[in-house]
Amino acid sequence: NQDRLASIRHHGTVSKDGVGVTLAANMGTVADLPRVEAGGAEAIGLLRTEFMYLDAHHLPSEDEQFTVYRRILTTMAPRPVVIRTLDVGGDKPLPYRAAQDEANPFMGSRAIRQSLAHQQVFRSQLRALIRASAYGKLRIMFPMITTLDELRQAKAIYADERAKLTTARVAMGKIDVGMMVEVPAAALLADRFAAEVDFMSIGTNDLIGYTLAADRTNQDVAYLYQPYHPAILRLVDRVISAAHAAGIPIAMCGEMAGDPIAVPLLLGMGLDEFSMAPNAILKTRELISQLDAHELTSLAETAVNSASTSQEVVTMVQAAVPDVL
Ligand code: PEP
Numbered sequence: 001n002q003d004r005l006a007s008i009r010h011h012g013t014v015s016k017d018g019v020g021v022t023l024a025a026n027m028g029t030v031a032d033l034p035r036v037e038a039g040g041a042e043a044i045g046l047l048r049t050e051f052m053y054l055d056a057h058h059l060p061s062e063d064e065q066f067t068v069y070r071r072i073l074t075t076m077a078p079r080p081v082v083i084r085t086l087d088v089g090g091d092k093p094l095p096y097r098a099a100q101d102e103a104n105p106f107m108g109s110r111a112i113r114q115s116l117a118h119q120q121v122f123r124s125q126l127r128a129l130i131r132a133s134a135y136g137k138l139r140i141m142f143p144m145i146t147t148l149d150e151l152r153q154a155k156a157i158y159a160d161e162r163a164k165l166t167t168a169r170v171a172m173g174k175i176d177v178g179m180m181v182e183v184p185a186a187a188l189l190a191d192r193f194a195a196e197v198d199f200m201s202i203g204t205n206d207l208i209g210y211t212l213a214a215d216r217t218n219q220d221v222a223y224l225y226q227p228y229h230p231a232i233l234r235l236v237d238r239v240i241s242a243a244h245a246a247g248i249p250i251a252m253c254g255e256m257a258g259d260p261i262a263v264p265l266l267l268g269m270g271l272d273e274f275s276m277a278p279n280a281i282l283k284t285r286e287l288i289s290q291l292d293a294h295e296l297t298s299l300a301e302t303a304v305n306s307a308s309t310s311q312e313v314v315t316m317v318q319a320a321v322p323d324v325l
């Protein structure tokens with residue numbers, strides 16, 4: 001089995017009926033790069049930059065960040081790399097940034113909210129990213145976008161830094177700019193957001209938590225943290241359709257993207273990129289090669305439109321593809 005999986009390490013990912021998708025890796029630091037290569041990743045779908053900030057005892061400088069981003073982009077080139085701007089707060093407070101005591105940190109000053117509140121730090125990260133873009137195929141992604149106003153502010157700051165570096169004749173590549181869809185408001189308004197970004201990526205880890213009102217770190221409500229809840233499927237399906245209607249690619253970078261029950265549904269909905277832990281990629285590539293994407297369209301439609309519970313969804317998927325699960 002290991003040998004069989006190893007033989008598809010350098011292959012693309014194609015369903016039984018010829019639909020191609022991208023299997024990408026989630027990663028946190030350069031130490032993950034060997035696992036990404038061994039895993040057979042076709043791209044990086046999510047680089048969580050917060051580890052670089054959390055592991056250090058100070059804010060990483062622009063040059064420190066540039067060196068790390070350049071290394072990852074160079075290693076992966078010509079494959080694309082999605083680098084997410086700082087996503088701290090929630091369960092990941094920055095140890096050296098004074099924070100308010102928050103009763104609800106997950107609903108508080110997190111991610112893009114902190115970046116917009118601490119613009120010098122945000123600008124330094126964006127400059128490091130823009131400089132590193134000369135070395136590979138960079139996609140910048142903003143986390144936790146909730147309103148169009150936030151997205152427009154983040155894009156304006158990016159454009160401002162880009163213009164300054166252009167004036168200074170700094171080398172840079174073409175950069176796609178996108179956002180995570182991990183807040184229900186953004187999922188519901190995905191058609192409006194899709195008109196203003198180059199790509200979107202669904203962050204189901206947070207989207208499930210916020211939609212089911214169940215903190216992903218709280219064991220007492222773990223039974224409510226349901227990836228196959230029909231409400232989640234409806235949101236995900238809606239985001240995929242909105243992205244395609246706007247002509248932009250749609251990815252998923254939450255845990256759900258590598259979940260064997262979810263993969264047939266997501267393939268049926270038309271998801272373009274599945275980003276997951278590196279060690280899940282080869283198994284997922286093999287699974288997708290055994291699935292008929294066109295046949296799964298109707299499974300996805302039934303699950304989205306007619307299922308009432310998570311258990312019903314699981315039963316539907318198992319009945320539809322019994323030989324591969
Ligand atoms: C997500 O929320 O699904 C996600 C990928 O981001 P993180 O797990 O880093 O919050």
Ligand code: MG
Pocket residue numbers: 182203205206
């Ligand atoms: Mg998230």
